Amino acid sequence: MFEFTIKELAQGLADKSFSSQEITQAYLDRIEALNPRYNAYITVNAEQAIEAAKQADNRIAKGDASMWTGIPFAHKDIFCTQGLLTTCGSKMLHNFVPPYDATVVANFKREGAVCLGKTNLDEFAMGSSNEHSFYGRVINPWSKDEELVPGGSSGGSAAAIAARLAPAATGTDTGGSIRQPAAFCNLTGLKPTYGRVSRYGMIAYASSLDQGGPMTRNAEDAALMLQVMAGHDPKDSTSMRQDVPDYSADLNKSLEGLTLGLPKEYFNDQLSQEMANTLTAAVKVFEQLGAKVKEVSLPNADLSIPAYYVIAPAEASANLSRFDGVRYGYRCEEPADLMDLYERSRSEGFGTEVKRRILIGTYALSAGYYDAYYRKAQQVRRLVKNDFVAAFEEVDAILAPTTPSPAFGFGAKGDDPVQMYLEDIFTISANLAGIPGMSIPAGKVNGLPVGLQLLGNYFDEARLLNLAHQFQTATDWHLASPDNQ
Amino acid sequence: MSIGPEDIKKIAHLARLQVSAEEAEKLGGDIANILNLVDQLQAANTEGVEPMANPLDAVQVLRSDTVTEQNQREAYQAIAPATEDGLYLVPKVIE
Numbered sequence: 001m002f003e004f005t006i007k008e009l010a011q012g013l014a015d016k017s018f019s020s021q022e023i024t025q026a027y028l029d030r031i032e033a034l035n036p037r038y039n040a041y042i043t044v045n046a047e048q049a050i051e052a053a054k055q056a057d058n059r060i061a062k063g064d065a066s067m068w069t070g071i072p073f074a075h076k077d078i079f080c081t082q083g084l085l086t087t088c089g090s091k092m093l094h095n096f097v098p099p100y101d102a103t104v105v106a107n108f109k110r111e112g113a114v115c116l117g118k119t120n121l122d123e124f125a126m127g128s129s130n131e132h133s134f135y136g137r138v139i140n141p142w143s144k145d146e147e148l149v150p151g152g153s154s155g156g157s158a159a160a161i162a163a164r165l166a167p168a169a170t171g172t173d174t175g176g177s178i179r180q181p182a183a184f185c186n187l188t189g190l191k192p193t194y195g196r197v198s199r200y201g202m203i204a205y206a207s208s209l210d211q212g213g214p215m216t217r218n219a220e221d222a223a224l225m226l227q228v229m230a231g232h233d234p235k236d237s238t239s240m241r242q243d244v245p246d247y248s249a250d251l252n253k254s255l256e257g258l259t260l261g262l263p264k265e266y267f268n269d270q271l272s273q274e275m276a277n278t279l280t281a282a283v284k285v286f287e288q289l290g291a292k293v294k295e296v297s298l299p300n301a302d303l304s305i306p307a308y309y310v311i312a313p314a315e316a317s318a319n320l321s322r323f324d325g326v327r328y329g330y331r332c333e334e335p336a337d338l339m340d341l342y343e344r345s346r347s348e349g350f351g352t353e354v355k356r357r358i359l360i361g362t363y364a365l366s367a368g369y370y371d372a373y374y375r376k377a378q379q380v381r382r383l384v385k386n387d388f389v390a391a392f393e394e395v396d397a398i399l400a401p402t403t404p405s406p407a408f409g410f411g412a413k414g415d416d417p418v419q420m421y422l423e424d425i426f427t428i429s430a431n432l433a434g435i436p437g438m439s440i441p442a443g444k445v446n447g448l449p450v451g452l453q454l455l456g457n458y459f460d461e462a463r464l465l466n467l468a469h470q471f472q473t474a475t476d477w478h479l480a481s482p483d484n485q
Numbered sequence: 486m487s488i489g490p491e492d493i494k495k496i497a498h499l500a501r502l503q504v505s506a507e508e509a510e511k512l513g514g515d516i517a518n519i520l521n522l523v524d525q526l527q528a529a530n531t532e533g534v535e536p537m538a539n540p541l542d543a544v545q546v547l548r549s550d551t552v553t554e555q556n557q558r559e560a561y562q563a564i565a566p567a568t569e570d571g572l573y574l575v576p577k578v579i580e
Contacts, residue, residue, distance in 0.1 A: 099560040194540040306525040326573050331566035337576050347503040362500040376526050378536035418518045434540020
């Protein structure tokens with residue numbers, strides 16, 4: 001049962017092979033048994049999940065169900081859930097029970113889906129390894145002798161799905177936080193176009209880069225999940241008024257006549273020979289499926305990380321100024337005065353990586369440095385975007401590695417934060433440009449899963465899902481689990 | 486780029502953070518490394534390039550000026566650290 005995809009679970013519920021209460025209870029039991037090993041969940045929503053499953057079974061019995069009614073899944077603990085603890089991986093929000101639902105959360109509730117719990121993440125989504133959570137590190141279920149990171153920041157969602165503690169989960173991606181953990185845990189993860197999924201109630205890190213998306217076992221499920229998440233939301237003024245297509249409609253379309261691009265800049269020192277070989281093998285699969293593959297150029301690719309580490313911290317420093325110890329969240333003991341209340345609540349409530357990024361952002365925005373850093377980074381951001389715009393005049397989608405290497409060990413990046421930042425070298429440009437990006441399982445290196453990244457033009461999620469699904473009909477990498485390799 | 490402990494303390498105060506002398510030392514080193522990374526931007530030719538704030542160059546949309554939200558003060562203040570008579574409590578500001 002734990003090997004069922006969302007699509008198969010929906011089929012089983014529809015033909016009454018099992019009830020939502022049965023599968024929900026089975027998942028809750030498995031979480032209770034295995035979560036202590038992986039630490040994938042911060043909060044397990046046992047009581048409310050069973051209640052939601054009961055209601056779902058009633059809806060199904062009455063014939064009032066949608067495809068998602070009764071399906072258990074998990075939310076990254078960055079989405080506000082009314083009445084359910086939402087920590088964002090931070091001590092700052094250790095006691096935050098939101099009085100409202102994020103739009104993404106409300107969408108799944110309306111469909112009658114069953115939230116199993118809230119998954120672990122790097123604090124405020126700042127990290128690529130899940131080592132920066134106040135609630136402890138998440139263990140990659142693919143670990144063998146050495147314990148490995150699940151990737152980050154959506155590492156809890158990724159580990160939960162890989163360990164079969166949830167059939168699917170939501171994630172968010174500001175610089176690679178859906179795609180990199182998906183690659184490390186052998187999953188399918190999609191970061192949609194900026195503005196495709198509402199950010200309302202999704203705790204903000206860098207507002208012009210953040211985007212929520214699905215993390216699943218395959219492309220078919222990602223299409224089903226994006227269908228619920230996507231759409232304009234009056235509560236998020238940056239969500240786009242663009243029609244939402246049927247994301248499952250084109251999954252089986254032939255790839256005949258499509259042209260895919262391989263960015264020559266990505267074959268650099270950062271990419272090992274083994275990783276490059278995986279990519280070459282994936283290119284062959286797409287060619288056999290009828291697509292043409294040609295070289296493209298993204299000349300400003302190497303400027304993505306420097307631009308990101310100005311823009312993201314700058315936006316973070318502004319966004320995180322709301323945590324002041326006054327209205328909700330952590331407050332220090334016995335503040336001497338108002339300044340002491342602000343400064344100590346924030347210093348005690350935030351972890352080291354969050355403080356680093358707030359300081360970088362504050363510096364980049366401070367008087368005398370704004371033009372040299374922030375304005376310059378925004379200009380470079382446009383150059384990065386223009387590269388993609390030019391490339392998509394020649395090709396329908398771009399193939400790239402998701403990460404420079406498979407999952408690494410805890411502490412492997414040492415003490416220098418810059419080493420960790422370089423982990424996102426292949427994913428970050430999609431966030432800067434705002435285009436959709438997807439990671440799908442594409443092989444093994446040193447016995448560990450690695451991802452293939454698909455980058456598409458604005459609002460071209462359906463095409464990425466089509467490519468991913470066709471790849472998954474021709475390969476079986478996505479079927480491997482840690483217990484079944 | 487060198488960032489001394491005094492610079493760190495100044496930036497920290499702007500960000501309403503407190504850092505100990507020991508933390509300031511370590512953070513200064515980290516931030517200097519990050520600024521070194523960021524300084525690669527200076528090599529880019531961006532003359533005449535319009536800064537980009539939104540990936541789709543979307544502009545802010547305005548809603549009609551009508552009341553849509555309901556008063557939920559009690560729900561919102563139920564999660565506050567300290568309130569009284571519908572007000573948020575902070576240490577004394579005016580002597």
